[in-house]
Amino acid sequence: MPNDTRLTIRRPDDWHVHLRDGDVMRGVLPYTVRQFARAIVMPNLSPPIADVDAAIAYRERILAALPQGSDFTPLMTCYLTDSTDPAELARGFAEGVFTAAKLYPAHATTGSAHGVTDVANIAKPLETMQDIGMPLLVHGEVTDPGTDIFDREAVFIERILAPLVGRLPDLKLVFEHITTADAVGFVESAGPNVAATITPQHLHINRNAMFAGGLRPHAYCLPVAKREKHRLALRKAATSGSPKYFLGTDSAPHAVSAKESACGCAGIFNAPFALESYAAVFDEEGALDRLEGFASEHGPRFYGLPLNDGSVTLERTDVEVPAVLDACGTPIVPFHAGEAIGWRIVP
Ligand code: NCD
Ligand code: ZN
Numbered sequence: 001m002p003n004d005t006r007l008t009i010r011r012p013d014d015w016h017v018h019l020r021d022g023d024v025m026r027g028v029l030p031y032t033v034r035q036f037a038r039a040i041v042m043p044n045l046s047p048p049i050a051d052v053d054a055a056i057a058y059r060e061r062i063l064a065a066l067p068q069g070s071d072f073t074p075l076m077t078c079y080l081t082d083s084t085d086p087a088e089l090a091r092g093f094a095e096g097v098f099t100a101a102k103l104y105p106a107h108a109t110t111g112s113a114h115g116v117t118d119v120a121n122i123a124k125p126l127e128t129m130q131d132i133g134m135p136l137l138v139h140g141e142v143t144d145p146g147t148d149i150f151d152r153e154a155v156f157i158e159r160i161l162a163p164l165v166g167r168l169p170d171l172k173l174v175f176e177h178i179t180t181a182d183a184v185g186f187v188e189s190a191g192p193n194v195a196a197t198i199t200p201q202h203l204h205i206n207r208n209a210m211f212a213g214g215l216r217p218h219a220y221c222l223p224v225a226k227r228e229k230h231r232l233a234l235r236k237a238a239t240s241g242s243p244k245y246f247l248g249t250d251s252a253p254h255a256v257s258a259k260e261s262a263c264g265c266a267g268i269f270n271a272p273f274a275l276e277s278y279a280a281v282f283d284e285e286g287a288l289d290r291l292e293g294f295a296s297e298h299g300p301r302f303y304g305l306p307l308n309d310g311s312v313t314l315e316r317t318d319v320e321v322p323a324v325l326d327a328c329g330t331p332i333v334p335f336h337a338g339e340a341i342g343w344r345i346v347p
Helices: 022-035 052-064 086-094 119-132 149-167 181-189 200-204 207-211 228-238 271-284 288-303
Strands: 006-010 014-017 038-041 073-079 098-103 136-138 173-175 194-198 245-247 311-320 325-327 330-332 340-345
Touching: 006 288, 014 022, 014 245, 014 271, 022 052, 022 271, 022 325, 022 330, 038 052, 052 073, 052 086, 073 086, 086 098, 086 119, 098 119, 119 149, 149 173, 149 181, 173 181, 181 194, 181 228, 194 228, 200 228, 200 271, 228 271, 245 288, 271 288, 271 311, 271 340
Parallel strands: 014 038, 038 073, 073 098, 098 136, 136 173, 173 194, 194 245
Antiparallel strands: 006 311, 311 340, 325 330
8 A cells, every 4th residue: 555655566567568679679678677577569660560470580689688687578469461360360379479469550650551451351360369369459540531630539439449349249359548538438338358558648648738839749649639538537547446447658759850840750758757657647646556456457467467576666756857868879758858757666
């Protein structure tokens, strides 16, 4: 139980992170490793991680980049395409290479050009996943230009997700980085095989943050932040104690030059202070006693993985977040840049 100034919780995991590759990966990985025992590593590299050999090789590169003595475990995912082979998925899952597979609707977000153009094209892989108990991780946004960007998630639920769950009622499914009250409602009404991750930014900011005094590219990610009522619904869900919600940062590093541009990339780099950022939210909501469930228990239980041993201690104190961080030569602006967060991890 928390006392006034310190909170100790079981070691947490990050159930949705973009680690990238090469120098940037070497630069950002230590932030995730500092806080989390395991992470679900997103496959949206260029080219995407779409078969077993690519996932093994990527995992090797991550393991080789770990700081000395680290016991961090990267959990790999398969990028679904229109031509994903169900047998390849099943083999990767059986061999312990793939923990899950990721559905990016084609052109929905960064690195989704090879994504699925119509869920009908992955009917067979999804059936196989249901049969073998392999989780489907969903980027839930429609992509047709006629749909308002702020409605893309709600329309996806209606057009794609609800029918999908109807057809495959036992498929294990994580609705990733949910941003709306509609998504909370959908997850609540679905069975225990449907869960959701929630990012720190969607708990902290609403869509005004992108336009506060001017255009703010570092507050832009996909799915885009929504109205205040949606942020409040997400806060309620995350801090409710329900096992359906767990920590997934969606930390998505992009170089400053790629963000501060005439066409800035989507993605918020929140890895450096992720746990602290979540702790601030749970504190504000009077729910610090529920942070452990959200950060360290609900995710592994959903995935059928053991809880971590060990613990981390957070301390109530002001920490200044730097304006910019260096990822092995690439400057990246972190979430909360220039602000103070009211918590720090005791080293
Ligand atoms: C992610 C990225 O940059 O890879 N960006 C983002 O805004 N979240 C992709 C994604 O998860 O949508
Ligand atoms: Zn993501």
